[in-house]
Every structure is written in structure tokens, then in C-alpha cells.
Amino acid sequence: MKAVYPGTFDPATRGHVDIIRRATQIFDGVEVAVVRSSRKELTFSAEERAALVRGSLEEAGIRVAAVTIFDGLLVDFMRSAGHTVFLRGLRAISDFEFELQMQLMNRKLDPGITGLYLLPSEEYIYLSSTLVKEIASRGGDVSFFVFPCVESILRERMAR
Numbered sequence: 001m002k003a004v005y006p007g008t009f010d011p012a013t014r015g016h017v018d019i020i021r022r023a024t025q026i027f028d029g030v031e032v033a034v035v036r037s038s039r040k041e042l043t044f045s046a047e048e049r050a051a052l053v054r055g056s057l058e059e060a061g062i063r064v065a066a067v068t069i070f071d072g073l074l075v076d077f078m079r080s081a082g083h084t085v086f087l088r089g090l091r092a093i094s095d096f097e098f099e100l101q102m103q104l105m106n107r108k109l110d111p112g113i114t115g116l117y118l119l120p121s122e123e124y125i126y127l128s129s130t131l132v133k134e135i136a137s138r139g140g141d142v143s144f145f146v147f148p149c150v151e152s153i154l155r156e157r158m159a160r
């Protein structure tokens with residue numbers, strides 16, 4: 001069975017990669033789907049975010065079926081790519097409410113779609129891309145949170 005892991009990945013962190021690693025151990029094929037636009041103000045373009053996902057996975061030695069950029073609704077992308085399962089990481093209880101809403105809304109849009117949830121390792125449970133960017137912008141060490149390819153571009157981008 002295959003599954004899709006959608007997200008903003010602005011940028012990908014070791015927490016995202018931890019979820020992808022777990023997913024590849026369960027599913028035959030995992031596709032990472034990078035959403036092009038978001039309600040959030042984005043630091044990296046969709047192409048940069050996808051490249052950083054690919055770079056992080058390469059540095060982690062993880063193979064996925066594809067890293068794709070999608071626009072529009074997740075359910076439409078899933079239908080066109082032949083996916084019925086999407087994966088999400090659940091870090092803290094605060095994630096639950098958003099994920100509940102997203103799952104129920106997606107099911108309403110397409111009842112054939114199911115979301116499954118994976119817990120990251122505990123060292124990544126408090127991690128978010130926003131926090132990583134904030135630490136990098138103030139000159140902090142983010143090597144524990146992101147892979148080297150992300151660290152170097154973050155240092156350069158945040159210095160601007």
C-alpha cells in the first residue's frame with residue numbers, strides 16, 4: 001500500500017524526516033507532497049522547499065517514491081495521483097484539534113480518503129519550522145533540528 005505525506009515543509013526538519021522514515025518502514029511507497037501556497041507567510045519557494053526535502057532525505061539515506069509539489073486541494077491531488085491514504089505527524093495534543101478538523105473536512109470532500117497519524121521521536125515533539133527559523137535568524141545552532149543542506153541555506157537566508 002502507498003501513502004502520501006503532505007505539508008508545507010518551510011523548511012523540512014529532522015522531525016519531518018523522522019515521520020517519513022517511519023512511514024517508509026510501513027508503506028510500500030511514500031510520496032512527499034509539498035503544498036505550493038499556504039495561509040502562512042512562506043520563507044522558501046515551493047521549488048526550494050521540495051529541493052530541501054529531497055536533500056534532507058538524501059542526507060538521511062531514505063528513499064521515497066517521489067517528492068511532488070501540489071496546488072489546490074489535497075483531496076484533488078490525492079485523487080489525481082491515485083492515493084487514498086495521507087499521513088500526518090502528531091506532535092502534541094495541540095496538533096490534534098487541527099488534524100481532527102482537517103481529517104473530517106477532507107473526508108467530507110472525498111469519503112474514500114483516510115488520514116493516518118504517526119508520532120515522531122520524543123526529541124522532535126516540540127519542533128516546528130517557525131521555531132527553527134527563529135533560532136537561525138538569531139544566530140543559534142539548528143544542527144540538531146535540521147539536516148546540513150537546510151542548515152546552510154537557512155543561515156544564508158536568515159542573515160538577509
Ligand code: COA
Binds near residue numbers: 013015016090106
Ligand atoms: N516534526 C517537526 N515539525 C513538524 C512535524 C514533525 N513531525 N509535523 C509538523 N511539523 C510542524 C511544521 O514544521 C509546521 O511548523 P510551522 O507552522 O512553524 O511552519 C507545522 O508543524 C505544521 O506544518 P505541516 O505539517 O507542514 O502542516 P501545514 O499545516 O503547514 O500543512 C497541509 C497542512 C499542507 C497538509 C494542508 O494545509 C493542506 O492540505 N493544504 C492543501 C489545501 C487543502 O486541501 N485545504 C483543505 C484542508 S481540509
